[in-house]
Amino acid sequence: MTAAPGIASLPASATHPDEPFRDEWARFEQDPGPLLFLLGCQRSGTTLLHLQLARTGAFRFLSACDIYSANRMVYNQRHGLIDTERADFSRLLRDHAQDRGIDAIPAGPDTPEEYGLALANATGGYIRYEQPDTTEATLPLLRQLCARKALLEGRDRPLLLKSPPDYAGGIARLADAFPHARFIVIHRHPLPTLQSQVRAWRATILRRNSYLALIDLGYRTLLEDPGRRMSLGMFLHSKEGIGWLADCILNAHLTFLTCSGLLEGRVAAIRYEDLCASQSSAFRTLSEFLGMELLGPVEQPAPSRQRITEEVRDAFLERAGRFAPYLQHCGYTAEIA
Numbered sequence: 001m002t003a004a005p006g007i008a009s010l011p012a013s014a015t016h017p018d019e020p021f022r023d024e025w026a027r028f029e030q031d032p033g034p035l036l037f038l039l040g041c042q043r044s045g046t047t048l049l050h051l052q053l054a055r056t057g058a059f060r061f062l063s064a065c066d067i068y069s070a071n072r073m074v075y076n077q078r079h080g081l082i083d084t085e086r087a088d089f090s091r092l093l094r095d096h097a098q099d100r101g102i103d104a105i106p107a108g109p110d111t112p113e114e115y116g117l118a119l120a121n122a123t124g125g126y127i128r129y130e131q132p133d134t135t136e137a138t139l140p141l142l143r144q145l146c147a148r149k150a151l152l153e154g155r156d157r158p159l160l161l162k163s164p165p166d167y168a169g170g171i172a173r174l175a176d177a178f179p180h181a182r183f184i185v186i187h188r189h190p191l192p193t194l195q196s197q198v199r200a201w202r203a204t205i206l207r208r209n210s211y212l213a214l215i216d217l218g219y220r221t222l223l224e225d226p227g228r229r230m231s232l233g234m235f236l237h238s239k240e241g242i243g244w245l246a247d248c249i250l251n252a253h254l255t256f257l258t259c260s261g262l263l264e265g266r267v268a269a270i271r272y273e274d275l276c277a278s279q280s281s282a283f284r285t286l287s288e289f290l291g292m293e294l295l296g297p298v299e300q301p302a303p304s305r306q307r308i309t310e311e312v313r314d315a316f317l318e319r320a321g322r323f324a325p326y327l328q329h330c331g332y333t334a335e336i337a
Contacts, residue, residue: 017075018148025074025144025151032146033155035181036290037174038162041252042129043196044188045272047105050162052279054112056295059160060153062118065089065109067215070118073148092214107211116163117216118145125217130248132170133163139177168256175262183263184286187330188272190249190323195312197245198236205233239311246315253326271330
């Protein structure tokens with residue numbers, strides 16, 4: 001498979017103001033309370049469902065400000081700096097970003113965000129996509145993150161955790177590391193998923209997204225390197241680049257099929273198309289699965305009706321046969337209108 005230029009891990013040490021408080025939060029590393037992982041391919045509806053679940057108030061979650069201050073969350077609380085940090089975050093976004101840029105999700109200090117950003121930022125920052133966020137090296141960081149949230153917010157409500165790169169290469173490690181965790185998987189037809197990924201990648205490379213630059217060290221570092229930025233931008237506008245994205249989606253789905261048995265009895269699956277058609281039905285399904293009452297969604301989804309371009313359709317159709325097992329698993333046809 002073709003490798004995208006500019007996508008590589010850049011491990012490094014990170015300062016950790018929370019370290020002096022380790023004795024307080026380390027005791028929660030093995031039992032951070034109930035965890036609920038939301039899994040799915042990028043641009044398959046994970047962000048929409050993440051936001052709607054967070055809005056119910058039934059879950060703890062990682063906010064954009066948590067990611068921004070991930071290595072000083074306890075420090076800020078102990079020194080009365082939480083409000084100052086949130087104000088600084090809002091000030092840095094003012095007049096720059098009203099939403100996440102790649103979708104209509106409002107951008108602000110309380111926006112639900114991906115735990116993988118905290119893991120990547122702590123190891124130097126890199127563009128996250130085809131490799132899982134949770135690895136042998138980063139699993140301790142995830143445990144620490146969950147432990148600090150437990151210390152600060154208690155363990156009464158489940159901690160809702162989302163990071164698309166862990167779909168599906170991170171599933172085995174998450175299932176093994178957190179044997180009591182539960183999982184939600186959201187599926188979307190690969191063709192509009194690919195179209196949405198192409199659009200989002202191109203947009204974020206072409207125009208600096210102030211919100212992403214604030215919370216994603218890898219993205220910020222990429223934009224500060226004109227050569228890497230141009231190389232990746234050109235690649236993503238090529239047939240090879242679209243093919244690479246299609247192959248990544250394909251490999252993620254096929255990996256999911258091979259490891260989904262590890263989640264037996266611990267997972268609920270929802271299709272994005274069904275979520276958009278009836279969010280209340282989807283929430284009833286999740287309420288039954290989790291054994292807890294979830295209030296109805298605050299807002300109804302407004303799914304984008306993106307036109308499928310010829311270049312994207314061609315890339316998908318070239319791989320339609322290999323997508324067949326996943327399409328069958330989810331009840332999709334090969335082609336959509």
